[in-house]
Amino acid sequence: MGIGTIIRHRLGRLEIPAAELYRACFIDLDHLGRRIAALGEPKRILEIGCGDGALAQRLTTVLPAADYLGIDPAPSAGRLYRGDPDRAEFRSQDTATLVTQDPDPFDLVLIVDVLHHIPAPRRPAVVRDAAALTAVDGQLLVKEWARDRPVIGRLAYWADRYVTGDRDVDFMTAAQLRALLADSLPEFALTDHSPIPPWRENVLVTARRTGTSRRTPDSPAANSQPVA
Template sequence: MSAATTTEQTLARYYHLHARLYDATRWSFLFGRSDLQARIAALRSPQRILEIGCGTGRNLARLAHCFPAAQLIGLDLSADMLARARTHLRQHRSRVILRQQIYSQPLAPAPGFDLIVLSYCLSMINPGWEQVIRSARQDLMADGLMAVVDFHDTRWPAFRRWMAVNHVRMEGQLLPELQTHFQPLDSAVRRAYGGAWRYLRFIGTPRPIVHR
């Protein structure tokens, strides 16, 4: 069994336990999601949106409301989280497709999305987050937007270890890789709870793919 498969199974079990409590508890520390959406809207009016790791669908529902002409796809590996998402997205069901699957390769041979969103997802894909970024680059149209909000780092080793218990890696690893594959349009690192940790916001357009 590969490390990636083991991680997927572990996360599926984790969210089986947490799905019912997720929306009631995560608001207190998953910062920046509404701000990210507002900044996306100031830059584009996307027509084809992909959210990777859509979870309970709260964020996808906000995107559907903000962009009423858009078609949306939400992916998640957890059946329990997607069951919640179907409830939250009921009023948008004619425009939203939900799929239970991991995202380890592009969804189609040609780019098909003008917005790809990852909200507190990449930091939990260990191993495999680099491949997710590369695949998103291939799925994104040339003038599309890659939009990410996620944990960045912490100066407290004990907190870093605690987050690792909850499958989150907080070592500042995401931003440099995003900047490698996407030209930043809007990027920042912000403090949370007086600096207990920092989270990142990133919006960028695809850099040319270099074939080696």
């Protein structure tokens, strides 16, 4: 557990403001919520790697007609969510498990600031699971911090390595992220969006299917591997 996590857990009622302040150093989550809302009106949202529920809080506000499911391998999924409990569900599980449960597909699937926490060889499987969970006419959204600039690009690495305490954190360049998505999602068209403030490192890419079929747990193309 990183020093940041230890301190946060001792803050009591100040934990949420402190977590919000820390996150705001890197990304304007309110802005991201509004940008997501401008992409469409999903009825069913899945967030992969939902963490404490900071983005869930925004999404259930800006998309009042949507139901939200957040999954995360961590046992604390959704721990700090304070929005409408009837519209948000949190599960401590991985994508491979959710795929085998074969839920109704989601109109919007989000992977926000998660891929750099997953070892590179396992990222394609998680991205393909995300695609399998996306409705035929749905949208998959990936937001990552790109490490292109020498000093600014390393800020998030230092924070995740020494404050969050993830020893294996490994950021991609914007080109590497795009290549990962293009290789993992050949049946999707990718769209690059303008960065999320306050840093141009906050890269946002959306993917929409070009065809009309979707992988299911029974399909021969299933390629998920369990994630920790």
